Amino acid sequence: MRRTRLALRQLSPLLAFALAMGPAIATARTAEPLSADDIAWLRRDGFDLDSASVARYRELGRARYLDEQLSSKGDDRLPPEIAELISSYEVVRTPPDQLIATMQAEQQRIKDMPDGDDKVAAQKAQQQHSNELLQQAQQTELLRAVYGSNQLKEQMVWFWLNHFSVYGAKGRVRWVVGEYSEGSIRPHALGKFKDLVMASLESPAMLEFLDNAQNAKGHVNENYARELMELHTLGVGSGYTQQDVQQLALILTGVGIAPKQDRPQKLNPKFASLYVRNGLFEFHPARHDFSDKVLLGQRIKGSGFDEVEKAVDLITRQPACAQFISTKLARYFVADDPPPALVAKMAKTFQRTDGDIAKVLRTMLESKEFIAGQGKKFKDPTQFVVSSLRLAYDGKPVVNAKPMLNWLNQLGEPIYGRLTPDGWPLDASGWASSGQMAKRFEIARAIGTGNNRLFVPEGSNATAPGFPMLTSKLYYDAIDPRLSTPTRDALAKAASQQEWNTFLLSSPDFNYR
DSSP: OHHHHHHHHTHHHHHOTTOOOOOOOOOOOOSSOOOHHHHHHHHHHTTSOOHHHHHHHHHHHHHHHHHHHHSOSSOOOOOHHHHHHHHTSHHHHSOHHHHHHHHHHHHHHHHHSOSSHHHHHHHHHHHHHHHHHHHHHHHHHHHHHHHOSOHHHHHHHHHHHHHTOOOTTSTTHHHHHHHIIIIIIGGGTTSBHHHHHHHHHTOHHHHHHTTGGGOBTTBOOOHHHHHIIIIIISOTTSSOOHHHHHHHHHHTTTEEEOOOOSSOOOOOTTTGGGOEEETTEEEOGGGSOOSOEEETTEEEOOOSHHHHHHHHHHHHTSHHHHHHHHHHHHHHHTOSSOOHHHHHHHHHHHHHTTSBHHHHHHHHHTSHHHHHTTTOOBOOHHHHHHHHHHHHHTTOOOSOOHHHHHHHHHHTOOTTOOSSTTOSOOSGGGTOSHHHHHHHHHHHHHHHHTOSOTTSOTTOOOOOOOOOOOSSHHIIIIIGGGOOHHHHHHHHTOSSHHHHHHHHHHSHHHHBO
């Protein structure tokens, strides 16, 4: 952590070696700034600060503000312009089964074409279409993170997308990854953990990524069974065995993705009542191993899809699951090495409430450890980019989200871009190298100087609007009173508002939360 802070403090000689004058700041201070504890709490509760979150916090106070966030009522509201932009994306407005049908039809058409330039061009066009769908899904998540009215929920959607990580560029994943977030993760982000596990289990994106679509009786694939226990629920060294992995893989046989249906599917009469279909998700009993299994010491009778439900219930009720999930949540929100006492309290809540995510979060957010961790969590690239935009443009709706994707690509944390299923790192060591910091400074400059195309429609030659004014009421109300002396010294050397913006976004005060 010391090395990271030093790298950030080197910003002054890197950028301000010849600066002598401060910016002309005319914004008035607010009468009663929020307390240091209030600001520290609010910065971690969401993707840092904007005017709307500060105003709502003032209006309700911490307890009611948290109650509102943990409620499921009306908490996905977006500015009309952002909602319209998201709804214009094909990956959002088109049901995934239609997208897959379109993909398969186009693949067949290309396959039937004679070899030659036209076939090559058609293949490139379909690949480009696939890439565009993935980019639309990525942009949707970033736009929601920046503008979502319930910032705690937005953080949890990002947390779970990383926890139940899928690689968007694999196979058919990019065609269904929009539904993965909107239909599987987001509805359960604050609900019961076992429901979230089941939703991810039934997602075509997860089944495709971890190969359970190929898991069938006589051709067992253990990939998803292993990651379900190791990465999603119990964690390494929690006591499960290779035999448990094998037994869970047998339980998951027949769980996969439904084929294209040009005509009603014919089923053996003895299996018809056991067949399950929900959108692209399918449990096909003819592909299932109906033998009895023993998982984590418990016998599960071979009976069909309810074996899967019983297995997930059994796994998520394990004390190891409560400990594993509580530790990861505390590591994301509080500290790279979270206080054991806090994790224990969260795990106790997890077990007592049958994995109620909202109640576990309440235990954490109301704890003394949550506030005590102020300034100790280094922002990962997504947190940095999203929080920079929230502060710099403070509710101003963008019309072109591609620059945000480019910044995350530069920083090495593209959404749905993790090749392995373990998700991106949650601690500072993954994001604090000298190369990482240099890229972060450049992105801070692009945002602080307005050197981006966020407010220019894609493909337009229009001139981008000017730089943002970070010396705003929000700054004086919630940021200025708690700046450190090194950051104040750096800001005092800025020769222009643009450089002042860049210095603030690059400062340790902003990059730690």
